[in-house]
Amino acid sequence: MITISLCMIVKDEENTIAICLDSIHDLVDEIIIVDTGSVDQTKNIARQYTDKIYDFKWVDNFSSARNYSFKLATKQYIMWLDADDVINKPNRKLLKQLKDHLNPAVNSVTMKYLVNRDKFGNPSFIIKRNRLVKSSCQFKWNGAVHEYLEVSGPIFHSDISIHHLKNKTDNSKRNLRIYEKQLDKGAAFSPRDLFYYANELMRHNELHKAITYYTLFLNHKEAWKEDKIASCGRLADCYHFLDDQEKEREILYKSFEYDCPRADFCCRLGNLFLEKNQVNEAIYWYEYASMLTWDKNCMGFYHVPSWTWLPHLKLSICYYKKGDFKKAYKHNTIALDYLPYDPGLINNQKLIKKEIRT
Known part of the structure; x- marks a missing residue:
């Protein structure tokens, strides 16, 4: 059995931090909370789970x-978790099994991150993230905003899922201001x-400014393939909002330069043709x-x-x-197999049954 330190950075998370910690506190051996300037009850709530609470002066990073x-x-x-992440009962069981049986030669374990749930509770997006890393490797986080954990060595892709609650909307320009500074x-x-x-x-x-920077990014030879594919999708969004269907279609096709066609891009191309009744x-x-x-190993x-x-x-x-x-x-029957309770x-x-009978 391995031992685990849960490390979290928080600020003003009184509405979610208890839900998060309730879902994992008994599965880890240590909880470390780093607070970056809370003015609500976040730290008081966290004290119910750990005495390892530290203040960190926010430095826009x-x-x-x-x-x-x-x-x-x-x-x-x-x-690591954010304060609005939660691990449900089936995934708690998987995490316990992982803790009991993980090969200590593994440097990092990926887990699925489930975000943007629909009205039935199904996730719209799933992202793999390196969630559990060996302390002795001293892996570092990089990037002031939208930071990533740089890992190497043996990686185990687990079936564990973490649900992102996202019960508040962040409309602030904090991240934008950090970049512009x-x-x-x-x-x-x-x-x-x-x-x-x-x-x-x-x-x-x-x-228009976003288009400029997406284009700069796509022209960069050292950019990660998955980010390039995602960038094509975001660029297509920009052109869609600007009602430039020709450019939107062009950038969707461009995504095929980086990998085999992805289903989301194919569906978007289908949408463009369907809108024109083609x-x-x-x-x-x-x-x-x-x-x-x-590809289940795709990040x-x-x-x-x-x-x-x-x-x-x-x-x-x-x-x-x-x-x-x-x-x-x-x-429609196949779609219903995925969403059996969808009223539409x-x-x-x-409706289709009636047409077949007539």
Whole structure:
């Protein structure tokens, strides 16, 4: 059995930190809370779970805070969570099994991060992250904003999932201001910085400026493939918001330069053709998406609908438009297998059945 230090950086998380710690406190051997300036009850709540609470003066750098928390860890492995993350009962069991049986030669363990849940509680996105790392490796966090943990050596891809609660909306320009302060100081942005700065610009509706930085990022030879693919998706979003369908389609095709076509990009191409009522072209891309299989070792963004029910829903719509009700029924049935309680799919099924009978 390995021992685990849970390391967290927090600020004003009184609404979620107890939920987070309740879900994991008995599965770890040490809890380290680094507070970066809370003015609410965060620290008082945390004291119910640990006495290892430390203050860290905020210096506009998330990596600095996380690296400080890692330095305080005393156990064999370090696990990190945010205060609005939670581990449910089935995944608690998986984590306990991992703790009991992990090969100590493993340097890092990835876990799935489930975000943006739909009305039925299903995640829209799944991202793999290095969540548990060997303390003796002294891995470091990098990046002032949207920091990442740089790891090496044997990595184990676990089936453990962590749910992101995200029960509050962050509309602040904090991250954008951090990047712009760095630019004002003449800092040289890494490829990753270019990508995430562009994301912040897009999030705050500075679309033309975002396009400039996404383009700079895509032209960078050292950029990570998965970020390049994601950047194509974000660039396509920008052009979509600017109502430039030609550029939107062009950048979606460009994503194929970095890897085999991804289902989410195929679905988006299908959408563009369906909007123009070019049904056969739309069917081509939705069919393509429906036949793709996600690489479970991929560290990129997994858009759950595009790899499961969405292409079948769209194919059902396309075949209905063509009057091929049997194929429309077939694909709606497949979509229902993924979302059996979705009222829209249930109504579609009834409607298509009537057409088949007449």
